[in-house]
Amino acid sequence: MARSVVISQSMYFPWVGLLEQIRLSDYFVHYDDVQYSKGGFTNRVQIKSSQGVRWMTIPLRRVRFGDLLNQITTDEKYDWRYQHQVMLESAYANAPFLNDMLTLVRNVHSLETKKLSDLARASVLELSKYFGIYEGKEFIDSSELGVSGSKSSRVHDIVVKLRGTHYITGHGAKNYLDHELFEKSGIAVHYMAYETVKYSQLHGKFTPFVSALDLVANLGPKGRDIICSSTVPWRQFISDTKLRE
Numbered sequence: 175m176a177r178s179v180v181i182s183q184s185m186y187f188p189w190v191g192l193l194e195q196i197r198l199s200d201y202f203v204h205y206d207d208v209q210y211s212k213g214g215f216t217n218r219v220q221i222k223s224s225q226g227v228r229w230m231t232i233p234l235r236r237v238r239f240g241d242l243l244n245q246i247t248t249d250e251k252y253d254w255r256y257q258h259q260v261m262l263e264s265a266y267a268n269a270p271f272l273n274d275m276l277t278l279v280r281n282v283h284s285l286e287t288k289k290l291s292d293l294a295r296a297s298v299l300e301l302s303k304y305f306g307i308y309e310g311k312e313f314i315d316s317s318e319l320g321v322s323g324s325k326s327s328r329v330h331d332i333v334v335k336l337r338g339t340h341y342i343t344g345h346g347a348k349n350y351l352d353h354e355l356f357e358k359s360g361i362a363v364h365y366m367a368y369e370t371v372k373y374s375q376l377h378g379k380f381t382p383f384v385s386a387l388d389l390v391a392n393l394g395p396k397g398r399d400i401i402c403s404s405t406v407p408w409r410q411f412i413s414d415t416k417l418r419e
Contacts, residue, residue, distance in 0.1 A: 184294035364405035
């Protein structure tokens, strides 16, 4: 039986592309015991506003080099939860599903935790439940699997442990993934073929690279139809990428 595995760091209210990976997966692994990377999307995301695209960022306590994602905590000197809710309410004041979006955000912000990985994971799960792509999948933290190693070898071993037959990944993996290692284990590697389907957005020109909260606010549950991308085998993806370069 086919088993599709996605392994990704959880993102704070991520863009639609991550939800598309979840839709296609049987197992979604929150990669929570890898090194935190400044400038990523674990604690920040873009939203659209009348002033243009803005960053919505969770402030963090002092982060030391080598700290893992599940070791990072939020800086509670600032009421960032309230600030984010105000920012969203202002940006999407005229959106038809504003209340749906704010309810979802408040559900996540009500969690009594200071751990960044908990908040990021919760935001991913809330969006998955709202759009009906949660049921029938297993969500697992990589820290619970007892698989060591790094980069390709660890990702490969996680998929093997979950008895995966397909590994689905985003585009960044092309820079480090050992595709042949997966093939030797009978695991097919597929890359996302993002459709970036346009939908009605507020505030000017369409952009797909904002939080999926934008999709909630503008389309509500019907936004599920936008979460529709498929995948391509790794050889085709690499070939297509070279042609574009």
